[in-house]
Amino acid sequence: MTNDLDIFVGNTTLIDEEVYQLWLDGYSVSEAVSQRLRAGALEQPGAGPGAGPGAVLHSDTLDHYRTCHMLERLLHAPPKLAHQLLFQIPPERQAGLIQRYYAFDEPFVRELLGKKLSKGTKKDLDDVSAKTGITLKSCRRQFDNFKRVFKAVEELRGPLVDNIQQHFLLPDRLARDYAAIVFFANSRFETGKKKLQYLSFRDFAACAQHLIQHWTLGAVDSHVDDMDVDLDKEFLQELKELKVLVADKDLLDQHKSLVCTALRGKISVYNEMETNFKNLSRGLVNIACKLTHAKDLRDFFVDLVEKFIEPCKADRWPPSDMRLFLTQYTGSAHALDAFRHQALWDRYMNTVTACLLQMYHD
Amino acid sequence: MPGKLKVKIVAGRHLPVMDRASDLTDAFVEVKFGNTTFKTDVYPKSLNPQWNSEWFKFEVDDEELQDEPLQITVLDHDTYSANDAIGKVYIDIDPLLYSEAATVISGWFPIYDTIHGIRGEINVVVKVDLFNDLNRFRQSSCGVKFFCTTSIPKCYRAVVIHGFVEELVVNEDPEYQWIDRIRTPRASNEARQRLISLMSGELQRKIGLKVLEMRGNAVVGYLQCFDLEGESGLVVRAIGTACTLDKLSSTSAFLPACNSPSKEMKEIPFNEDPNPNTHSSGPSTPLKNQTYSFSPSKSYSRQSSSSDTDLSLTPKTGMGSGSAGKEGGPFKALLRQQTQSALEQREFPFFTLTSFPPGFLVHVGGVVSARSVKLLDRIHNPDEPETRDAWWAEIRQEIKSHAKALGCHAVVGYSESTSICEEVCILSASGTAAVLNPRFLQDGTMEGCLDQRLSWQPGFFSIGSEKGEVDFFPQSQDSSSLLGIEETSPAGCGFCHIPYDELNMPFPAHLTYCYNCRKQKVPDVLFTTIDLPVEAMVIGKGCLIQARLCRLKKKAQAEANATVISNLLPFMEYEVHTQLMNKLKLRGMNALFGLRIQISVGENMLVGLASATGVYLTALPTPGGIQIAGKTPNDGTYEQHISHMQKKINDTIAKNKEIYEINPPEIPEEIIGSPIPEPRQRSKLLRSQSESSDEVTELDLSHGKKDAFVLEIDDTDAMEDVHSLLTDAPPPPGFYSCNTEIMPGINNWTPEIQMFTSVRVSRLSNITLTNQMLNKNFNDLCENLLKSLYFKLRSMIPCCLCHVNFTVALPEDELIQVAVTAVAITFDKNQALQTSKVPAEKSLQRASTDNEEQLQFPLELCSDPLASQPFSPAKEVLESASSHTGIPAAQRVASLDKASPLAEGHARHRSVPCSTNSTVTVVKMTPLSFIPGAKITKYLGIINMFFIRETTSLREEGGVSGFLHAFIAEVFAMVRAHVAALGGNAVVSYIMKQCVFMENPNKNQAQCLVNVSGDAVIFVRESELEMVPVQSSTVISQPTSAGGDVTT
Helix, strand or coil: CCEEEEEEEEECCCCCCHHHHHHCCCCCHHHHHHHHHHHHHHHCCCCCCCCCCCHHHHHHHHHHHHHHHHHHHHHHHHHHHHCCCCCCCHHHHHHHHHHHCCCCCCCHHHHHHHHHHHHHHHHHHHHHHHHCCCCHHHHHHHHHHHHHHHHHCCCCCCHHHHHHHHCCCCCHHHHHHHHHHHHHHHCEEEEEEHHHCCCCCCHHHHHHHHHHHEEEHHHHHCCCCCCCCCCCCHHHHHHHHHHHHHHCHHHHHHHHHHHHHHHHHCCCCCHHHHHHHHHHHEEEEEEHHHCCCHHHHCHHHHHHHHHHHHHHHHHCCCCCHHHHHHHHHHHHHCCCCCCCCHHHHHHHHHHCCCCHHHHHHC | CCEEEEEEEEEECCCCEECCCCCCCCCEEEEEECCEEHHHHHHCCCCCECCCCCEEEEECCCCHHHCCCCCEEEEEEECCCCCCCCCCEEEHHHHHHCCCCCCCCEEEEEEECCCCCEEEEEEEEEEEEECCCCCCCCCCCCCCEECCCCCCCCCEEEEEEEEEEEEEEEECHHHHHHHHCCCHEEEEHHHHHHHHHHEEEEHHHHHHHHHHHHCEEEEEEEEEEEECCCCCCCCEEEEEEEEEEEEEEHHHCCCCCCCCCHHHHHHHHHHHHCCCCHCCCCCCCCCCHHHHCCCCCHHHHHHHHHCCCCCCCCCCHHHHCCCHHHHHHHHHHHHHHHHHHHCCCEEEECCCCCCCCCCCCCEEEEEEEEEEECCCCCCCCCCCHHHHHHHHHHHHHHHHHHHHHCCCCCEEEEEEEEEEEEEEEEEEEEEEEEEHHHHHHHCCCCCHHHHHHHHHHHHHHHHHHHHCCCCCCCCCHHHHHHHHHHHHHCCCCHCCCCCCCCCHHHCCCCCCEECCCCCCCCCCECCCCCCCCCCCEEEEEEEEEEEEEEECCCCCCCCHHHHHHHHHHHHHHHHHHHHHHHHHHHHCCCEEEEEEEEEECCCCCEEEEEEEEEECCCCCCCCCCCCCEECCCCCHHHHHHHHHHHHHHHHHHHHHHHHHCCCCCCHHHHCCCCCCCCCCCCCCCEHHHHHHHHHHHHHHCCCCCCCCEEEEEEHHHHHHHHHHHHHHCCCCCCCCCCCCCCCCCCCCCCEEEEEEEEEEEEECCCCCCHHHHHHHHHHHHHHHHHHHHHHHHHHCCEEEEEEEEEEEEEECCCCEEEEEEEEEEEEHHHHHHHHHCCHHHHHHHHHHHHHHHHHHCCCCCCCCCCCCCCCCCHHHHHHHCCCHHHHHHHHHHHCCCCCHHCCCHHHHCCCCCCCCCCCCCCCEEEECCCCHHHHHHEEEEEEEEEEEEEEECCCCCCCCHHHHHHHHHHHHHHHHHHHHHCCCEEEEEEEEEEEEEEEEECCCCEEEEEEEEEEEEEEEEHHHCCCCCCCCCHCCCCHHHHHHHHHH
């Protein structure tokens, strides 16, 4: 005797947290059932004696999967969940469902960061799946989430994080992460190079947050489209003016001596710093000057690593020394009489400093 | 022109994309009532249109208002081709037609399409201006209230319970009209939905007229069903109980005009009467706190009124007066006469109620049922549905005569059902034969019922006088005998006493003296279709007991088929009954409540499913065990096997007694007076079934002379039977289940509830099935379904599945469909444990303590309607103040016990989170008549909805399960939306009356019809009530009960 039809519908929609997670993780019903069996679901109270092994679980799992499946449509537009009439779900449960639906695996997103959220990328997800050990189904869901959020906020006015929160009802931290993902996808920063492999999603997310805060249009004017997604073109153009700091020999020497005076005896890698100062400074300023070129903009993080982090790592700078150096390096420029782009310099260096500090680890 | 219907279309949201090119929709709305249609403007290019229409006004007579549904159609405007329908909303405006219900319907309704399901929502406001119409010959019955609830609704009291009302209307089924061949499935489904809506309206109006004729103002226990007879038509029939109800909040307004000082006092007891039954045993909410709520002084002051419970509930008088059971004879006769006169005018003294005001039920005879197999023929003239009327009249007549044979004049807990397969139809009716207290039944004027009340008033006061209270012995001459009899039937056991003549028993039964009062005779087992009466004394907990049975039947046509079925029926009934009896014994219990036997007919088999809640009534003798006897003696291994089985059975009984906490006190023989005879199985189920030929056969279900607890194993069949007895697994720890409103023995409900519907369709794998195989399959299907439910709801432990309602159908060859609707309610475990220990001793002490307890729990005068929530029984017991019957409550303590004060804190934290930021009102749904931990403050009207859903892309929608899952969820959503639009926050007495599912996987098609109903209500959490200042009379006694409920 087989059950052709087997359903359970509660007035309050019942969603088992555990099954929901298995579903999100992309397991098939039978995989989920065996996982639950292993987890000892049947030993829980309520399973009762002699419950046919698996049969009860199978029916229960199928049921939840169906519910999840029906819910998925609503989860694509979370505000609908609060207004829809089909499922009666207490608000705090709704929030939980949304949050978990939009939660992502960091190893997965790390792979995708900076890539175009296109069909082509989606097709390659099986490689990502194989690499990360995350099921293809789950990869696709996460990819679609990124793309959906991207599409939804791409044309909107106002702060990116707020927009994401408003349209997807995500908690603050998750919304910030999505902002980072959107930002990376839009600017297509290179993150896949071998040199960058040591950086985690968290590192990039933190950098993205700094960039969004200080380098986008939104940093100066909060009433333009795409204000948080696109970098401030004018600002990037102006950055060329900083060239003078390395092009003018006097200025460079003056800058160096100011920094050296300030740091003497305060950092352990003083000598290395002194020898390398010109290289480092040239590196940072050159990065700034090239940001108008799309290709160089994309390589922003690669350049930071190549031009600054790697040399420092080679000399074993402790992070605290790097912090001191960058502070002094930025501050001393104000004392250069011939240098007139103080505001521009600060806007550039403050963000770069924050990124470098975030990225400077093993 | 007595009414003006006003409709405003406000807005839409989440509409589907109708124009692929723009991904948008140009929506407009058609509003139709009767033959008038209005349209809104087209709101271009939006999925969230804001129409903000003017008020569309329909001027119609009230007959039309009652019959017609308001039909709202949302369409997509298309310049070049026909406009596409997005979906429809049908709104039943009946709740707006009586003053006490809703005043406006306003809210978001799901836009429903029979092919696509819910497609967005529409915001609508509906109002009705009614003009007074004094025309005596009017055809409408506006103002008659309808309730699905099968007890007196919580915020009302019954002035008079008039009795049975029934009506049926027939029509051609649009699905079978010639036009159906050329129209789309959508058009056909919509025609059907509309027709049924119309027919329900008409039916309700007609029933309303009958109620008005009887001078009632309400129908309680309203049950409406559809018979899809296929080619021969569509029958919509309804039964209910006509009552005159008073809203409790306006009690004073209803006081009769006469000025006798006693009047008020008389009035009061009445107030309290209506509610109680639901409480029966399981006081729902934590008893605890209530005790505090009243100060002793308060209770004292109420003392006078507290005496109000009716005599039958006050055992002590009976005890003291020494009116022995034997004297009961003449009284009984007298009582019967009286009741008879009250019932005589009525064609059918039937009541669809399942629980009653205390004292209403004097004796219960047992279950009466009748079935009849009919051949369907085309209904030629829909306006004269005489054949169908005659069929039912016949069956009812039979029921009536069965009841008479049991010495009863009335049938309570009455219900009717059908099962149709092709052109054969089984009509079934069943109920519980009972003797009723005539005081509620008086027809006629207010004067009449006043008198009636006076007549039993003395009882109260004589009690009162014992307590040193008013001595008041008024004009009760004619009813004094009545009082006499009532005094001899103590509460808690009176209803168990046999109503029939001992010397002239309708069937072989074994009688003993009541184990409770020792004065009157009781049967050894009692089967009923009603809920456990409030006053009943019970030991331990109850449990769901099911008998399941399949019988193969030859395929046959027409008359031959009917004959085959008729021949099989008696055997099925017999076996179902035997199974029930054995399973009852196996659980060590002696009574069944809420018994519902469903026999469904299919092409090649019959299925019987009986569900009931078993309990141990203290008044009835302890059931004996089950003996197994082998037929072939002298065979060593065989006997060993037999004794092994016997041991297993004995173990199971012992285990069950432990699970259900059945530990009746040992009673010394002397007290009993008469020897306790060996129990013998006996049947209280009097049934018969008539064939198309109308021939009535009576079947003696008792096992003749045989000692009936003996199961003879003489063949493999019998062996199977014994095995199947043992296969019913008890619910896992932490779970209880029952099919009655509340679980005997659990009284500390916490407010978390979860109503659910579960449906399974099983395919029987091979065609060469035997009866045994079928039985096993069916049994497994039901058992597995229950197991799944327990597993699903495990997070609610400890909890009880209440009102577990199974329906079984045979949609096709080899397919069995089982649908269950029930509600899981959590309770406080700690208290429960506590409780369970007490009952035994308690019941022993009961008689002696009664008096004191009575004093401790005086009734409040204006007992408030709210307090009388079903769920509160327990509280009442303790704190009782509030509602009804202090006395029975006190007695109930015996069985329920008073764990209270201890557990106080427990439930407190369990409260259900309430939603704050969602725009959607949370609507609770429950098949029960109450909501634990809450008070129903208003009934907004009946919800009665019929939906059809069809798909031609079954696979794409997730197969049959996906399709039905979505549909049931949609049905819930639509019910909730309608309730919310009426201003309500819950549906009580919810029932899914029909779920007809048909599939054709080859064509990738499926269709499902669902009919649901319930009462829309507003409830207030007791914890919230506390904060509400006392404003009206309704609220007067609230503080008491509210105080008690803090916990929720």
